[in-house]
Amino acid sequence: MDGTKEENFFEEKMARLQDIVSALEADDLPLEKSMSLYKEGLACAHFCKERLEKARHELTVWQDGEIRPFALEKEAVDTAEECP
């Protein structure tokens, strides 16, 4: 199974954003550095916002020894019955 690399982007960017805020609050940075950090922080915030707006759970199913895409069947949901 793949996809373990990209999955933490949101948290990583959030953490980076927090780090940048802390660095700016520490107030011992050259102006140019703080400007570039601020820009990076804005980019992080933008990225996270976009990510959050687009966030969807990706559903797959383990079937016949392999991973396949999966979607809930409407009928199954409507009848809401357990398979016996």
Next chain:
Amino acid sequence: MGTSDGILTVRELTEQLRARLEGAFPFVWVRGEVSNLMRPGSGHIYFCLKDQDAQIHCVWFSQQQRRTDNRRSFDILTGEVYDGLRPSPLDTLRNGVTMLCAGRISVYAGRGQYQLVVELVQAEGQGALALAFEERKRKLAALGYFSGGRKRLLPRDAKRVALITSASGAAIHDFLTLGAQRGSGTKICLFPALVQGAAAASEIATAMQRVNDQDWAQVIVLIRGGGSLEDLWPFNEESVAEAVFQSRIPVLAGIGHEVDTTLADMTADMRAATPSHAAQLLWPPREEFAQRLDDAHNALRNAMASHLIAREHLLQEQVKALRWLSPLRHFARLCERLERMSINLVRALPRRLADVQRRLAHQQASLRTCIFRSLERRVYTLDHLTLLLENGNPAAPLEKGYALALTVEGEIVSSISRVLPGQKIYVRLKDGRLSAIVGTVGAD
């Protein structure tokens, strides 16, 4: 049977009672709470059945106990059919438990008491499944399955979730519907398993094993919708509880409704009341992320603003410092200094003059003193020398009557060798001179 006077012996009376009692109650069901339970070495079991107002002694002989064959797959009294092993009443019989007992009334002559000779025992008000549940619960608890110490924390906002449940039905629907409002995007892999019926337990256990083998998921979610105790029974099977217990990946279980608690629930690292609740426990609401993000965004803006303000302050300070250090300012400071020095100079001159005059006067006085002393010294010396001179004056002795002989040339005749007999000389006296002729010359 009786004696002529109508008086019975104890034994006779007891036998009559036995005949009536045992005849009247050949087989009876009694419900009551078990107390005074004793299991002596003989293998017979003695206890009392009681309720609020009365109690009855019971004896369950070991021969009767053997008839309790728990390998039978149906209950001989109720006809209830069992899937697995039937729980033995021998195990469930405990003080405080309400039981149904069937048997005959007999009289125990030795103690003069009647008692129930028990033939069948069944827990009252509990089906066999409930009994089996209690039994397994005790057993698994003893194995440490439910120990709080082994519960692991679920990952926050899990990104890789293995979902074990039926591919259709309310559970997966509820879970995914609520889950869609939460988290920041998760990969969910469904491992379909029957959640009801004979094959369910082994399917669930197999799925658990597969998820662990693949070692991909951060958390296993085991869910099922509500149902009767029988419906939920697979989740009380030991194989399922064991699979949950042995899972290296934390397990979140949400089986049935709030009131249902299965052994799988109790073994899981975290128990959700329902499948929807499982989604709530697994992912924070999306608004929470949005709020965190907004907070961080605001903090970023504030931090940058503070940073800029601080820089501006610093800049102002530097400008101030620069102004202070500018050449114009330096010149002004020099002028100021010069002015100050001029003033000092002007003030210093008269002081200096007075000082010099004072010193001059002082030296003049010293000079005067010196000259005076020097003159004095000289006068003294002069007087002394005058005195000495007076003493050395050749005319001085003349005053005392001495005479001074002089040659004609005016030289003093200080020795006889300077004159010859017949030589004219002058003799000077105090008041004049006379000439004389040297007669003889000779020493005294």
